[in-house]
Amino acid sequence: MKVNIGISNRHVHLNKEHVAILFGSELTKLRDLVQLGQYACNEVVTIKTSKGEINNVRVLGPVRNYTQVEISKTDAYKLGLNPPVRTSGDLKGSESITIIGPKGEVTIEEGCIIANRHIHMNQETAHELGYINDQRVSVKIDTIKGGILENVHIKITDDGVLEMHIDTDDANAFLVEKGMTGEIIDGD
Amino acid sequence: MKVNIGISNRHVHLNKEHVAILFGSELTKLRDLVQLGQYACNEVVTIKTSKGEINNVRVLGPVRNYTQVEISKTDAYKLGLNPPVRTSGDLKGSESITIIGPKGEVTIEEGCIIANRHIHMNQETAHELGYINDQRVSVKIDTIKGGILENVHIKITDDGVLEMHIDTDDANAFLVEKGMTGEIIDGD
Numbered sequence: 001m002k003v004n005i006g007i008s009n010r011h012v013h014l015n016k017e018h019v020a021i022l023f024g025s026e027l028t029k030l031r032d033l034v035q036l037g038q039y040a041c042n043e044v045v046t047i048k049t050s051k052g053e054i055n056n057v058r059v060l061g062p063v064r065n066y067t068q069v070e071i072s073k074t075d076a077y078k079l080g081l082n083p084p085v086r087t088s089g090d091l092k093g094s095e096s097i098t099i100i101g102p103k104g105e106v107t108i109e110e111g112c113i114i115a116n117r118h119i120h121m122n123q124e125t126a127h128e129l130g131y132i133n134d135q136r137v138s139v140k141i142d143t144i145k146g147g148i149l150e151n152v153h154i155k156i157t158d159d160g161v162l163e164m165h166i167d168t169d170d171a172n173a174f175l176v177e178k179g180m181t182g183e184i185i186d187g188d
Numbered sequence: 189m190k191v192n193i194g195i196s197n198r199h200v201h202l203n204k205e206h207v208a209i210l211f212g213s214e215l216t217k218l219r220d221l222v223q224l225g226q227y228a229c230n231e232v233v234t235i236k237t238s239k240g241e242i243n244n245v246r247v248l249g250p251v252r253n254y255t256q257v258e259i260s261k262t263d264a265y266k267l268g269l270n271p272p273v274r275t276s277g278d279l280k281g282s283e284s285i286t287i288i289g290p291k292g293e294v295t296i297e298e299g300c301i302i303a304n305r306h307i308h309m310n311q312e313t314a315h316e317l318g319y320i321n322d323q324r325v326s327v328k329i330d331t332i333k334g335g336i337l338e339n340v341h342i343k344i345t346d347d348g349v350l351e352m353h354i355d356t357d358d359a360n361a362f363l364v365e366k367g368m369t370g371e372i373i374d375g376d
Contacts, residue, residue: 073360074262085332085363117333138335144273145305145358147326148336170333172261173361175273 001129001184003119003139003164006034007171010075011058012045012099013068013088022101027061035120036159037062046100047071047112051080069097069112072169076114086113087134087153115167117152119184120160131156139164139182143175148185189317189372191307191327191352194222195359198263199246200233200287201256201276210289215249223308224347225250234288235259235300239268257285257300260357264302274301275322275341303355305340307372308348319344327352327370331363336373 019027023043030040041059047069048054054075066089076083083095095112098105119137126132133156139149149170164182171177207215211231218228229247235257236242242263254277264271271283283300286293307325314320321344327337337358352370359365 073363074356077360114333144339145302147338150335151332167361168262169357169361172265173355173357175261 002181003162003184004034005141005171005176005180005182006163006165007176007178008070008115008165008167009058010047010054010069010071010168011060012047012070013060013064013066014099015065015067016063018067018099018106019063021104021106022099024103027059027063029061033060034161034163036161043101047079048098048100049079049081052078054078066091067099067106067108067111069099069108070115070167071112072167073114074169081112083113085116087116087118087155088113115165117149117164117166117170118155119152119162119164120155120157121162122158122160123156125160125162126154126156137184138186140185141174141176141180141182143180145173145175147174149174149182152184190369191350191372192222193329193359193364193368193370194351194353195364195366196258196303196353196355197246198235198242198257198259198356199248200235200258201248201252201254202287203253203255204251206255206287206294207251209292209294210287212291215247215251217249221248222349222351224349231289235267236286236288237267237269240266242266254279255287255294255296255299257287257296258303258355259300260355261302262357269300271301273304275304275306275343276301303353305337305352305354305358306343307340307350307352308343308345309350310346310348311344313348313350314342314344326373328373329362329364329368329370331368333361333363335362337362337370340372 027041043059094110097112098107131154135154215229231247285300286295319342323342
């Protein structure tokens with residue numbers, strides 16, 4: 001079972017209040033993402049801690065009910081953070097970070113995570129493939145520096161488009177580039 | 189079969205001529221590495237291309253017959269390079285890079301690689317375990333963001349100490365930290 005791979009670079013989701021503080025206006029679309037209704041914004045921010053900062057971090061739209069900063073372990077070392085590996089929206093006890101925009105800044109007490117590996121799909125595909133939400137599978141990547149990614153979470157949503165999301169550490173470790181596929185080999 | 193994991197950050201090996209050009213003196217030992225006779229030096233260099241540079245890159249001793257720069261894919265993107273995945277010393281057709289020291293600089297036509305994953309061992313251990321040189325095995329890493337690293341090369345030398353070397357991309361992708369072990373699960 002082949003699955004397209006999407007590589008998630010560090011990015012930020014914002015709630016309405018934080019968009020207003022950081023930009024003083026609405027988010028504007030740069031380009032659509034594969035997942036329906038999701039898009040990269042023209043807006044970028046700086047994310048900062050007492051140990052370091054990273055510029056030009058893309059904001060993804062649309063606005064959410066929560067603000068969330070998704071980074072890689074490589075980014076975490078640079079920022080002196082130890083974020084938990086989490087599903088989007090599961091932010092309790094995650095790391096604090098400061099987000100700086102052109103019009104203002106916000107420090108969130110929690111919300112900085114390393115996103116878990118996951119495969120988006122809709123209910124119909126999940127039913128066909130026999131998966132339930134948050135089930136974990138393994139995915140084989142066939143490159144000269146490949147292997148098997150374990151603990152890949154099945155993420156079922158109404159608008160889900162079949163696609164695996166991994167972060168830049170996974171992609172760079174396994175030499176995964178845009179357009180590549182992986183193979184779902186089993187459940188854990 | 190458990191194996192200790194060593195994480196190799198980007199580093200440089202130098203030949204005698206290049207040590208003289210970059211530092212104007214001999215290499216000096218900072219600390220011994222696990223592999224017998226190998227050591228981290230006090231000396232650091234900058235590695236540079238037309239696209240970017242990385243400072244404070246550690247030189248490893250002792251002096252070798254060839255100069256070699258080992259980086260991760262993450263580093264490669266920053267430097268605008270596409271280095272091949274290679275065994276140490278196998279440098280034909282690998283990437284060109286400039287190395288800058290306090291006393292001078294050197295541009296090597298080839299020598300910049302991404303090191304392949306490998307497990308050091310001596311002849312006796314290899315015989316006991318039934319491995320031959322450059323045989324490839326897979327290693328399972330048991331973390332919340334773990335999996336299986338494939339194409340791990342067995343590297344047999346007289347002074348080899350049983351230890352797997354992976355780069356920082358592999359370590360960060362799989363959340364591997366100093367002191368962790370992996371499990372050799374099979375040959376490819």
